[in-house]
Amino acid sequence: xxxxxxxxxxxxxxxxxxxxxxxxxxxxxxxxxxxxxxxxxxxxxxxxxxxxxxxxxxxxxxxxxxxxxxxxxxxxxxxxxxxxxxxxxxxxxxxxxxxxxxxxxxxxxxxxxxxxxxxxxxxxxxxxxxxxxxxxxxxxxxxxxxxxxxxxxxxxxxxxxxxxxxxxxxxxxxxxxxxxxxxxxxxxxxxxxxxxxxxxxxxxxxxxxxxxxxxxxxxxxxxxxxxxxxxxxxxxxxxxxxxxxxxxxxxxxxxxxxxxxxxxxxxxxxxxxxxxxxxxxxxxxxxxxxxxxxxxxx
Amino acid sequence: xxxxxxxxxxxxxxxxxxxxxxxxxxxxxxxxxxxxxxxxxxxxxxxxxxxxxxxxxxxxxxxxxxxxxxxxxxxxxxxxxxxxxxxxxxxxxxxxxxxxxxxxxxxxxxxxxxxxxxxxxxxxxxxxxxxxxxxxxxxxxxxxxxxxxxxxxxxxxxxxxxxxxxxxxxxxxxxxxxxxxxxxxxxxxxxxxxxxxxxxxxxxxxxxxxxxxxxxxxxxxxxxxxxxxxxxxxxxxxxxxxxxxxxxxxxxxxxxxxxxxxxxxxxxxxxxxxxxxxxxxxxxxxxxxxxx
Numbered sequence: 050x051x052x053x054x055x056x057x058x059x060x061x062x063x064x065x066x067x068x069x070x071x072x073x074x075x076x077x078x079x080x081x082x083x084x085x086x087x088x089x090x091x092x093x094x095x096x097x098x099x100x101x102x103x104x105x106x107x108x109x110x111x112x113x114x115x116x117x118x119x120x121x122x123x124x125x126x127x128x129x130x131x132x133x134x135x136x137x138x139x140x141x142x143x144x145x146x147x148x149x150x151x152x153x154x155x156x157x158x159x160x161x162x163x164x165x166x167x168x169x170x171x172x173x174x175x176x177x178x179x180x181x182x183x184x185x186x187x188x189x190x191x192x193x194x195x196x197x198x199x200x201x202x203x204x205x206x207x208x209x210x211x212x213x214x215x216x217x218x219x220x221x222x223x224x225x226x227x228x229x230x231x232x233x234x235x236x237x238x239x240x241x242x243x244x245x246x247x248x249x250x251x252x253x254x255x256x257x258x259x260x261x262x263x264x265x266x267x268x269x270x271x272x273x274x275x276x277x278x279x280x281x282x283x284x285x286x287x288x289x290x291x292x293x294x295x296x297x298x299x300x301x302x303x304x305x306x307x308x309x310x311x312x313x314x315x316x317x318x319x320x321x322x323x324x325x326x327x328x329x330x331x332x333x334x335x336x337x338x339x340x341x342x343x344x345x346x347x
Numbered sequence: 348x349x350x351x352x353x354x355x356x357x358x359x360x361x362x363x364x365x366x367x368x369x370x371x372x373x374x375x376x377x378x379x380x381x382x383x384x385x386x387x388x389x390x391x392x393x394x395x396x397x398x399x400x401x402x403x404x405x406x407x408x409x410x411x412x413x414x415x416x417x418x419x420x421x422x423x424x425x426x427x428x429x430x431x432x433x434x435x436x437x438x439x440x441x442x443x444x445x446x447x448x449x450x451x452x453x454x455x456x457x458x459x460x461x462x463x464x465x466x467x468x469x470x471x472x473x474x475x476x477x478x479x480x481x482x483x484x485x486x487x488x489x490x491x492x493x494x495x496x497x498x499x500x501x502x503x504x505x506x507x508x509x510x511x512x513x514x515x516x517x518x519x520x521x522x523x524x525x526x527x528x529x530x531x532x533x534x535x536x537x538x539x540x541x542x543x544x545x546x547x548x549x550x551x552x553x554x555x556x557x558x559x560x561x562x563x564x565x566x567x568x569x570x571x572x573x574x575x576x577x578x579x580x581x582x583x584x585x586x587x588x589x590x591x592x593x594x595x596x597x598x599x600x601x602x603x604x605x606x607x608x609x610x611x612x613x614x615x616x617x618x619x620x621x622x623x624x625x626x627x628x629x630x631x632x633x634x635x636x637x638x639x
Contacts, residue, residue, distance in 0.1 A: 064541045065460030072453050072512055073468055079509040080475045083483035090485055099489065143373060146366050159625050160374045163381075166621035166628060167614050168570035170587045174594050174610040175380045178387065178603060189400050219380065227629055251362075276477055283572040287591055304481045309577065318485060325482040332477040340470065 084325065091318035099314060108315035117295055118320065121303040124210050128299065129278040131214045132221075136274055137267070139218060140225025145255060147226070148233045158230070162223035169220070173287025176216040177203065206296035209289050213297060217284055221277060225270045232266030233259070272335045279328055300324050388412060388608035395603050411604035415612055419605055421592045422581065428612050430582060431589035435569060435616075437500050438585055442507035443564040449508070450515020450560060455549050457516070458523040459531045460541070469520060475513035484577050491578055498579050506578065507568045514567075515560045518631070522556040523549065555627070562624055563631030566617050586613045 091108050093100045112118050143161055147154055164172060179185045182201035190198040202208035236259060244254045282301035289297040291306070300320055308317030387395065388411050390404040417427035456462075457469055487506060488497065496502030526549070534544050550557075575585040584592075590613045594606050621628055 061540065065456045066462055068452055068541075069456045069462075069468065072449055072472070072516070075509050076472055076475055076512065079483065079487070080478055080513075081471070083486040084478075086486035086489075087482050087484075099485070143370075146370050146373075149363075149366055151366070151370065157370055157374055158629075159622075160377050162625070162629065162632075163618065163621055164377065165632060166566055166617045168572065168587050168590075168617070170570075170572050170591050171610045171614040172380075174590065174606060175384050177594070178607065179380060179383055181603075184395065184400060184603070186400075219377070223377070224632055227633055231633055280479055283587070286572070287594070290595065301479075301481060304484075305573075305577070308485065314485065321479070321481040321484070324479045328477060328479045329474075332474065336470065336473055336477075340466075340473075 087318050087321055087325075091315060091322050093315055095314040095318070097312045097314065104315075108319040112316050112319045112323070115316070117298055118300075118303055120295055121298040121300045121320075124297060124299050125279065127210055128214060128217075128281070129275060131211070132217050132278050133271060133274050135214065135218045136222045136225050137270055139222040140270065141229050141260070141263075143222065143226040144229035144233055145259075147230060158223075158226070161226055164220040165224050167220065169281075169283035170287045172216055172220050173284045176212070176219070177288050180212050180215075203289065204293060206293045209293060209297045213281075213285055213288055216288060217278075217281065220284075221274065225274065228266050228270050228273075229263060232263045236262055268335070272331060275331050276328060279324060384607045384611055388415075388604055388611055390604055392600070392602060392604055396600075411602070411608040412612070414602070414605045415593070415608035419593045419602075419609060420596060421584075421589045424582065426582075428586055428589055428593070428609055431584055431586045432612065434500055434583060435586040438503045438507065439565055439568045442504045442511060442568050443561055445504070445508045446511030446515045446564055447557060447560045449512050450517075451519045451550065451553060451557070452545070453512070453516040454519025454521075454523045455545050457520045458526075459528065459544070459549070469516075472513050472516050475510065476517060478510070478513075480510070480573055484573075488578060498581075498583050500583060502578055503574060503585065506574050507564075507571065511564050511568065514563060518556055518560045518563070519553065522553060526552055555630075558624065558627045559631045562620055562627050565620060566628065566631075569617050589613075 089101065090099050092105065093102050094104045094107070147157060151157065180200070180203040182188075182199075182204060187198060187200040190200070203212045240258060240262075241254055244258055245251075249258075280301065281299060282305065285291060285297055285299055285302050291298045291302045300323065304317050304320040304324065307313040307320060383401065386402070386404055387400075389407045389409070391406065391408055391410070394405060415428055417429050418425055419427050421428075421431070453472070457465055491497040491502045491506070494502070494505075496505060530548060531544050534548055539547070569585075570587060571585070572587045572591070575588040576591075579585070579588065590609050593609045
C-alpha cells in the first residue's frame with residue numbers, strides 16, 4: 050500500500066539530520082574525542098611532546114606527589130568556598146533590596162552587573178592597582194590620617210588568595226543578583242500579603258518564607274559559580290601570576306604551566322582530567338535534573 | 348492611635364532610607380574600580396607617584412591613552428595595543444556570526460524536526476557549555492598544528508566557533524521551544540520546505556534571541572584569554588593577551604597610567620555593548636541557568 054518514497058522525499062526526511070550532523074561531529078570531536086585524547090596523554094609518559102605509550106596512572110601519582118598541586122587544590126577549596134559564600138550572600142542581599150519597589154532600579158541593576166561584561170584580565174589589572182600597597186587603597190587610608198593601616202595582602206603569600214576572592218566577588222555578584230531577582234519576581238505577591246496580614250514582619254517573611262522558595266535559584270547560582278571558580282584562570286594570572294612564589298596557584302594555572310612552561314605534559318594532562326572530573330561531578334547531575342524537570346513540566 | 352500610626356510611618360521611612368542608603372553605597376563600591384581606572388589613565392605619571400589615587404586628575408592628559416594605543420611594549424615589539432585590538436576584531440566578528448548561525452539551525456532542528464536521539468544530542472552539546480577547556484587544550488593545539496592554523500587568527504576563529512556552538516544551540520533551542528509547532532506544521536502543509544520555514548518563519552521570529560546570542564558570543568570571545576594565550580604567540584595575539592603582557596612588563600618605572608588606559612581600551616568594546624544592549628546581555632547570562 051505504501052508508496053515507495055522518491056529520492057527527494059527521502060532527502061527531505063534526512064535533511065534535518067544532515068543539517069545537524071556537522072555540528073554534532075564537531076562537538077563529538079572537539080569535546081568528547083579531545084577529552085579522551087587528553088585522558089590518553091595523561092596515561093602516557095609525555096613530557097615535551099605527546100608520547101603515545103602507556104604508563105598506567107604514573108602521571109597521576111606524580112601529580113599527587115607534587116606539593117605545588119596540593120597548594121593548587123587547597124587554594125581552589127579556599128577560593129571556591131569563600132567566593133561562593135560571599136557572592137551568594139551579596140547577590141541575595143542586592144536582589145532583596147532591589148525588589149522593594151525601588152526607583153531607578155534599572156540603573157542600579159546595570160551598575161551591579163557591568164563587571165560581568167569585563168574580561169577577567171581587565172578586572173585583574175584594575176584590582177592589582179587598587180590593592181597596590183604603595184600607591185593604592187592602603188595609601189589613601191594612610192593619607193586620611195590612619196597611619197598604621199596596612200592592607201598589603203596581595204604581596205603576602207598567606208593572604209594573596211583572598212585578594213583574588215575580592216576581585217572575583219566584585220565581578221560575579223551582579224550575576225548572582227540577576228538570577229535571584231528573577232527568582233523573586235517569580236514569587237506570587239499574595240504570599241507576602243497574606244503573611245503581612247498575619248502580622249509577620251518583612252525580615253521574618255523573607256527569612257522563613259521567601260528565601261526557602263528561592264531554592265531553584267540557589268541551585269543554579271551555586272552550580273554556575275562553582276563552574277566559574279574551577280575555571281578561574283585569567284584572574285589569577287592577571288593579579289598575582291600564581292605568586293608570590295606559588296602561593297596563589299590554582300589547578301587551572303598549574304595545568305597551564307606544567308603543560309606549556311615546565312615540559313610536564315603528562316602531569317598537565319592528568320591535572321586537566323582531575324579538573325574535568327570535578328566539573329562533571331557537579332554539572333552532570335545538575336543538567337540531568339534541569340532537563341528532567343523541564344520535560345516533566347511540559 | 349494617631350501616634351501609633353505616626354511611628355509606623357516613621358519606621359517605614361527609616362526602613363526606606365536604609366534600603367536606598369545600602370543600594371547607593373553598593374553602587375559606589377561597584378563603580379569605584381572603573382572610576383579608579385579612568386582617572387588613573389588620565390593622570391600624568393608624576394601625579395600618580397606623587398600620591399593621588401582616588402581623586403580627580405589635577406591636569407587631564409590623554410598621553411597614557413596614546414601610549415597604550417600605539418607605543419606600549421608587548422614583549423620586544425613596541426607597537427601599542429592597536430594591532431592586537433585589530434586581531435581581536437578579526438577574530439570576534441567571524442566567530443560570532445558563524446557560531447550564531449549554526450546555533451540557530453541546530454536549535455531549529457532540535458525543536459521543530461525532532462528525530463530519535465535528539466535529546467541525547469542536545470545533552471551532549473549542553474555539556475560542552477560547561478567544559479573546562481583545560482581538558483581539550485592539548486589535543487586542540489595538536490590539531491591546529493596539523494591544520495597549519497596554530498598561531499593564526501583563523502585558528503582562533505575555528506576554536507571559538509566550535510566551543511561557541513554549545514551556548515548558541517542552547518539559546519536558540521530554548522527560544523524555539525516556545526514557538527508553537529502549529530505554525531511550522533501549517534507551513535509544511537502549505538508546501539514550505541525545511542529551509543523555507545527556517546528563513547521565512549523562524550528567523551524573523553528569532554530576532555531577540557539572535558541579539559542575545561551575538562552579544563553573549565561577542566563578550567565571551569572578546570574577553571577570552573585562555574585560548575589566546577595557549578594557541579597564539581607574539582603578533583597574532585588577541586588584545587587580552589597583549590594587555591596582560593603590557594601590565595606585566597617589569598622594566599623601569601611602572602607606568603600605571605598606561606596600564607589603566609590599556610585596560611580601558613581592552614574593556615571598551617564589551618562595555619559599549621553592555622551599555623547599549625544590557626537587557627539582552629542579562630538574558631544571555633541567565634540563560635546559563637539552563638531552562639532560560
